[in-house]
Amino acid sequence: MHTSNPSCEACLNTNCILHKHARDLAMTSFLEKKNTMKVRKGQNVIIEGSPIHGLYFVKEGIAKVYNTGINGREQILRFALNGEVLGQRGFSTQQYYAVSSLTLEETTLCHFSTENLQMMLKSSSSLAYDFMVFYAEELNRSETKVRKFAQMTVREKVIDSLLYINRKFGHDEKGFLKLTLSRRNIADFAGTTEEQVIRTLSALKKEKLLKCEGKKIGIVDIDKFALEIDEHHYFLQS
Amino acid sequence: MHTSNPSCEACLNTNCILHKHARDLAMTSFLEKKNTMKVRKGQNVIIEGSPIHGLYFVKEGIAKVYNTGINGREQILRFALNGEVLGQRGFSTQQYYAVSSLTLEETTLCHFSTENLQMMLKSSSSLAYDFMVFYAEELNRSETKVRKFAQMTVREKVIDSLLYINRKFGHDEKGFLKLTLSRRNIADFAGTTEEQVIRTLSALKKEKLLKCEGKKIGIVDIDKFALEIDEHHYFLQS
DNA sequence: CGGTGTCTTGATTCTCATCAATTACTGTGG
DNA sequence: CCACAGTAATTGATGAGAATCAAGACACCG
Structure with missing residues (x-):
C-alpha cells in the first residue's frame, strides 16, 4: 500500500467537497494532513462495527457501500466514485461504523482522521454547510429508496x-x-x-x-x- | 391560525438544534424572524412537489413525514415531535419539497424562511456542524430502514x-x-x-x-x- | 484437466397483496 | 336520542409474485 500526498487543489475530482474548498483551506494545514493510498480490488476499506478512525474520499476507482443482514445477505446502499465519501460517520462522536465498504477495482483513497476532519468542519462554516447539503441529499436519495423498496x-x-x-x-x-x-x-x-x-x-x-x-x-x-x-x-x- | 414569537432560549425542547444555539445567536436577529404558529390536527404542513419556502421545527405536537407512491399509497418515513424538523430540504437550493408532512394532532410549529436559515447556517459554523450531524444521523437511520425493508x-x-x-x-x-x-x-x-x-x-x-x-x-x-x-x-x- | 465460482433454468413452496364481506366505531343532523 | 353515513377494523379466500431448493451449463484459473 503506497501512500503519498497530492494536492487537493490540483485534484481532478471537481465535484469533491474538499476540492471546492481547497483554496479557502490552503492557508491551513488540514489538507496536508490527509493520507492518500492505493488499495487493490476487493479490499475492505471499512468494516461495519469497527471503531471509527475517520473518513475516506475516493480519488480514483470504485467502492460499494453496504451492510450485512440475515444469514450474511448484503444490502448494497450505494456505489462511491470520483470524490465521493466512504465512512460517512467518520467525523462524528459515534463509536462504530454503521456500514462496510469494499473496493470493486483498484482504488486510490484519501484518508482524513476524525480529529482533523472535525477541526476543518468547525473552522469553516461553508465547508460544514456543503457537508450538510451532501448529507441532506444523501438522505433524500435514501428515503426515495425506502419508498421504492x-x-x-x-x-x-x-x-x-x-x-x-x-x-x-x-x-x-x-x-x-x-x-x-x-x-x-x-x-x-x-x-x-x-x-x-x-x-x-x-x-x-x-x-x-x-x-x-x-x-x-x-x-x-x-x-x-x-x-x-x-x-x-x-x-x-x- | 395564531402566530407569535416565543423565545428559542426559553423553549422547553432542549434537544432542538436552535435551542442549543440560542445563546450564540442571541445577538443576531435570526431567531426573531421565525414565525410560530398553531395548526390543528390533520393539516398538511408541507406538500410533496410544492416549491420550498423554508423549514419547520415542531415546538409541540406530532407530525408524520411521508411521500406518496403508486395508487396513492403512502410511505411514512418518520414521525417528528419536540424540536424535530419538517421539510428538511427547506434550506437548500432545491426547488421542491420531496416529502409531505401532516399533523397527527394539534401542533405548534416554528417556521424559518429559506433565506433566513441560510444566513444563519453560513454565519455559524457550529450550527452548520450540528445540522450536518443531524442529517448524517437521519441518513443512518434511513439506510438502516432500507436494509430492513x-x-x-x-x-x-x-x-x-x-x-x-x-x-x-x-x-x-x-x-x-x-x-x-x-x-x-x-x-x-x-x-x-x-x-x-x-x-x-x-x-x-x-x-x-x-x-x-x-x-x-x-x-x-x-x-x-x-x-x-x-x-x-x-x-x-x- | 479438474475444480471453483458464476450464471442459468425449472420446479416447488410460501409469503404477502388483493379482493370481498362483515362487524365495530364515530360523529352529525334531524 | 336515535338513525344514518362514513370510516376504521377484522377475517377469510384467492392468486400472483417472489424466495428457496435443486441441478446443470459455462467460464476461468491453477
Whole structure:
C-alpha cells in the first residue's frame, strides 16, 4: 500500500467537497494532513462495527457501500466514485461504523482522521454547510429508496438499478454500461435474490429492452426502458 | 391560525438544534424572524412537489413525514415531535419539497424562511456542524430502514415499527404506547398493508406478546417482544 | 484437466397483496 | 336520542409474485 500526498487543489475530482474548498483551506494545514493510498480490488476499506478512525474520499476507482443482514445477505446502499465519501460517520462522536465498504477495482483513497476532519468542519462554516447539503441529499436519495423498496416489484427494482448504474457510471458508444457487476451485486443492490435478477434480465433480453455481450449489459433504448417503471416512480432518481 | 414569537432560549425542547444555539445567536436577529404558529390536527404542513419556502421545527405536537407512491399509497418515513424538523430540504437550493408532512394532532410549529436559515447556517459554523450531524444521523437511520425493508418479513417489520414507536414516544404506566396510530398508518410506516398489520397484531395478541385496550396497543414484555426480531436486526435501531 | 465460482433454468413452496364481506366505531343532523 | 353515513377494523379466500431448493451449463484459473 503506497501512500503519498497530492494536492487537493490540483485534484481532478471537481465535484469533491474538499476540492471546492481547497483554496479557502490552503492557508491551513488540514489538507496536508490527509493520507492518500492505493488499495487493490476487493479490499475492505471499512468494516461495519469497527471503531471509527475517520473518513475516506475516493480519488480514483470504485467502492460499494453496504451492510450485512440475515444469514450474511448484503444490502448494497450505494456505489462511491470520483470524490465521493466512504465512512460517512467518520467525523462524528459515534463509536462504530454503521456500514462496510469494499473496493470493486483498484482504488486510490484519501484518508482524513476524525480529529482533523472535525477541526476543518468547525473552522469553516461553508465547508460544514456543503457537508450538510451532501448529507441532506444523501438522505433524500435514501428515503426515495425506502419508498421504492416498499412499493416496487422485483422487475421494477432491477430496471431502476440498471438506470441508476447508467446515470452514475455511464455507458460506452455501443450502449454497454461502464460498470459491470455480478448478478449477486445487482441483486444485493436492488434488494432481491440472484435468481430473480437473472430471470428479470433474461426476460428483458427477450423483450429486446436489454442486450448482452459477454458480461456487459447494455440498455437498448433508455426512454423505452425507463417507461417500464411506473409513472409514480419515474421522476424519483436516486 | 395564531402566530407569535416565543423565545428559542426559553423553549422547553432542549434537544432542538436552535435551542442549543440560542445563546450564540442571541445577538443576531435570526431567531426573531421565525414565525410560530398553531395548526390543528390533520393539516398538511408541507406538500410533496410544492416549491420550498423554508423549514419547520415542531415546538409541540406530532407530525408524520411521508411521500406518496403508486395508487396513492403512502410511505411514512418518520414521525417528528419536540424540536424535530419538517421539510428538511427547506434550506437548500432545491426547488421542491420531496416529502409531505401532516399533523397527527394539534401542533405548534416554528417556521424559518429559506433565506433566513441560510444566513444563519453560513454565519455559524457550529450550527452548520450540528445540522450536518443531524442529517448524517437521519441518513443512518434511513439506510438502516432500507436494509430492513429489503430483508425483514411483514411480522418483523410490524414488530420493529412498534418498538420504534415505543422508543420514540414511550408508554404509560400500564405499558400502552403513548402514540396511537390507525392500522393504516402503522402499515404505511412498516411498509405493508393494513390487513397484514391487523393479522400480525391479532397473532401477537394471541401469543400474549401484545395487549389491547380500546385503540391502545401495549407491549407486554419488551425484551421478549424484541427477541422476535432476528438477532441480526436486533441492534439496529432507527 | 479438474475444480471453483458464476450464471442459468425449472420446479416447488410460501409469503404477502388483493379482493370481498362483515362487524365495530364515530360523529352529525334531524 | 336515535338513525344514518362514513370510516376504521377484522377475517377469510384467492392468486400472483417472489424466495428457496435443486441441478446443470459455462467460464476461468491453477
